[in-house]
Amino acid sequence: MHHHQSHEHHGTSGAEYWDGRYGENARMWSGKPNAALVREVADLAPGSALDLGCGEGADAIWLAGRGWRVTATDISAVALGRAADHAGSAGVADRIDWQRHDLEQTFPEGTFDLVSSCFLHSPWDMPRELILRRAAAAVAPGGTLLVVGHSGPAPWADGHAQEVHLPGPREVLDSLELAEGQWEVLVCEEHERVQTGPDGQQFTRTDNTVRVRRLPA
Structure with a gap:
């Protein structure tokens, strides 16, 4: 876990940073x-879903396996390539449209029955509130917006990571x-979960979940 890299992001794009992070690990997340x-x-009936910051695709693949048609975005081409491979292995490749977006710049078109943003955090200033407002605007009437995030930094985070603001629900x-x-x-609630740190120690982290539904027109 090379947290020190986050200091060097001046002059590197988010895409380069995340491609580098993914490139260091054969698999970064649990799958x-x-x-x-x-x-x-x-409990939701499947429809169309938008997965923001999909990483290696575990959420998108789970949704597709339940019958959702998924548009899944990430800033990292490396992550998206890996996600597409995993979707192929899971037999759901035809239900997922992988799109590369730096959400500060571009955003998928259309409206969706579910828009999901799980742990869309960045080690530098990303206009997360603006992105989440765009996410809300992409929810179809009767649809759901799900935002899951950390309420505070990881216990093992360095000083720079501690400065990233992590809002409560x-x-x-x-x-x-x-x-x-x-x-x-x-x-609109906080919940604790146990996470394993980089050195294998177990920590309890506080995460939060916000789930809202757009009323049918």
Whole structure:
């Protein structure tokens, strides 16, 4: 885990940073879908889904396996290539459209029955609130926006990572600036989960989940 790299991002793009991070590891993430996604989406009827910051594709592949048609985006071409391979192995390649986006610059077109943003955090200033407001705008009437994030830095994070602001669920909800009377707030809560740190130690981290539904027109 080369956290010191985050200091050197001046002059490197987010894409270069993340391609480098993925390039250092044959597999960076567990390959399992996010538990909060599984918990919140299991009761939804499948439709179209947008997965923002899909990484190696575990969430998108899980959704596709449940019958969703998924548009999955990431800034890293390396991650997307890996995700497409995993989707092929899982037999769901035809249900997922992988798109490379730096969400600060470009955003997928259309509206979706589910827009999911799980741990869309960056080691430098990314306009996350702006991106999440765009995510809300991409929710179809009757559709769901799911935002899962960390409420605070990892216990092993270095000083630079500690400076990245990680908002709690109420703050996330407020930052979405949802239009009055058009949305229903279903979940806005913190929850703890145990995570294994880089040296194998177990830590408890506080994450948060915000799930809102756009009321049908």
